[in-house]
Amino acid sequence: MNVAKMIDHALLRPELTPEEVRQGCAVAARHGTASVCVRPADVAPAKAALHGTGVLVGTVVGFPHGSTPTAVKVAETRAVVEAGADEIDVVLAIGLLRGGEHDAVRDDLAAVVAAAEGRVVKVILETAYLTDEEKVHACRLAESAGAHFVKTSTGFAPGGATLADIRLMRATVSPAVEVKASGGVRTLEALLALYEAGATRFGTTATEAIVAEQAALERGERPAVPSPGAAGDY
Numbered sequence: 001m002n003v004a005k006m007i008d009h010a011l012l013r014p015e016l017t018p019e020e021v022r023q024g025c026a027v028a029a030r031h032g033t034a035s036v037c038v039r040p041a042d043v044a045p046a047k048a049a050l051h052g053t054g055v056l057v058g059t060v061v062g063f064p065h066g067s068t069p070t071a072v073k074v075a076e077t078r079a080v081v082e083a084g085a086d087e088i089d090v091v092l093a094i095g096l097l098r099g100g101e102h103d104a105v106r107d108d109l110a111a112v113v114a115a116a117e118g119r120v121v122k123v124i125l126e127t128a129y130l131t132d133e134e135k136v137h138a139c140r141l142a143e144s145a146g147a148h149f150v151k152t153s154t155g156f157a158p159g160g161a162t163l164a165d166i167r168l169m170r171a172t173v174s175p176a177v178e179v180k181a182s183g184g185v186r187t188l189e190a191l192l193a194l195y196e197a198g199a200t201r202f203g204t205t206a207t208e209a210i211v212a213e214q215a216a217l218e219r220g221e222r223p224a225v226p227s228p229g230a231a232g233d234y
């Protein structure tokens, strides 16, 4: 298994310079990740930097709080599609979800899915702020809105991906929807444990370390079996 192919290399930190984004794209190209996940304004330069590499360009909408009006999320989605985005990770309306306004949450997501015009849409739950019951509602609303993935975290909240959340999300959505683990995924061991729990895509800033660990594993320098319970920093 080539873990790089399941990684969305995250380049979302607010302080990244254009040169650091270019360097991040080079890392993704070198290792053959599934995608880079860049800030909306970086989509066009990332697309140019990754032309011909096979690495997709993903970006974020309503990031990181999910609280912008639907019209703004739709406009942001259209803008990043125009700039060349292949995948869109949208933060759901966290406060509306917690307030039980489920129709509004679904409608907000469905509008982004429509604006994405067939591109892969991943719905970020921001699990650190949710109860298990709210996580289940969020997964069902994301699927009924037409999303392709449910995703745990932005990487900017007090918690990230946990094994328990991945299992819960995997058990809630249908087989047509995939689960992305993100936030605090720093090691190969954590990634493999989250994979065993049901995640098939991983958002991380630690791509180089994880890929280096896999190379070491292939040279026989690490045990092949992940220890149970290992997952992320959280």
Ligand SMILES: O=C[C@H](O)COP(=O)(O)O
Pocket: 010, 012, 037, 153, 154, 155, 156, 160, 182, 183, 184, 185, 202, 203, 204, 205, 206
């Ligand atoms: O995938 C989204 C996150 O920004 C990942 O960040 P992190 O690996 O630093 O937790």
